[in-house]
Amino acid sequence: MLDFQALIASARVTLFASGNQRGVAFDPARDIPSLAGKVILVTGGAGDLGKQVAIEFARHKPARIYIADLPCADHGASVVRGIRDAVADEHCAPVTYLEIDLASFQSVSAAAAQLRAAEDRLDIAVLNAGIMRVRPGTTAEGYEIAFGINYLGHALLMRLLMPTLLRTAELPGADVRVVAVSSEGHVMAPKGGILFDKLKGPCEDIKYYQRYGQSKVAVIGFARELAKRHPQIRVVAVHPGRIITGMARGLQKESLLFRATAPISPIFCVSPAIGVRNHLWAATAPGVESGKYYEPVGVPDKETAVAKDPSLATRLWEWTEKELEGVA
């Protein structure tokens, strides 16, 4: 399916993507308050941005940080070690690797059950895991793979952890937050934002950047709808900026346009340490408004009209409820 609007948006994001240097000033070392007593979950925590987010959180000594990422041979031991080494403080917060495959309802359910069994509270959830340029494929339950991982797996995780988040919100002094990592790449979504009749199946006829864009429109709509339905907690979507991470390195390997622009990419890319500022600001700063999309740090309302459309968010919510019905 050739969609010229999405193609132009893709070229614009590739060539003129926004970095993360404008927006409100936020220095994690100085501006993150004490996280004492808090339990934090970061999905995609073994990836470049997720790991950096965990490192910054760990410096502020929460009760525990869960790094949720794909199962791996050492069960995350080297990732946990890397975080502890980077923090270089014998009082570093405890870090637990939680194995999860967001492309499988069964795996998401098992991870949520493990966390619920271990913790009475969950203060901050950063929904950061994601994929971009992958070949067409489907999740275990047959959903388009980018939509399934970037959006639906996270929606299920939140559904299963919502009782814990809401219970935490009732505790004295609680400030429960969900930060859903979207992308300015949501502008590359197909016309209409989400192709509801194509979410099941590999969508071979849809370009990878449209599939990614669609999943990130869904993340923005989800954050808005979740915020509306649960005013006791703060839920926002963020774009981190443009950062050379595992995802970007994969793109450079596979895309001619990305390879061609690689030599000039440092001009508009930032380091992971800067790229995580929006995650961290949204998770901890005062003045963060629930239901908003921020791009870059602290700048709201830059999402496309379709991502702003409340009727699309409501339709997505209803579709999701139906798909996840009975998954426990």
Ligand SMILES: NC(=O)c1ccc[n+]([C@@H]2O[C@H](COP(=O)([O-])OP(=O)(O)OC[C@H]3O[C@@H](n4cnc5c(N)ncnc54)[C@H](OP(=O)(O)O)[C@@H]3O)[C@@H](O)[C@H]2O)c1
């Ligand atoms: N980097 C950027 O410029 C940029 C710009 C806009 C938005 N973002 C968003 O930022 C977030 C973090 O990405 P990143 O740049 O840090 O990329 P990254 O280094 O590739 O991190 C993504 C992490 O998600 C994990 N993951 C992939 N599939 C998963 C699954 N099925 N279940 C659980 N975890 C899975 C990856 O594991 P594997 O490595 O083992 O696959 C990886 O650890 C993503 O949501 C991305 O869309 C990034």
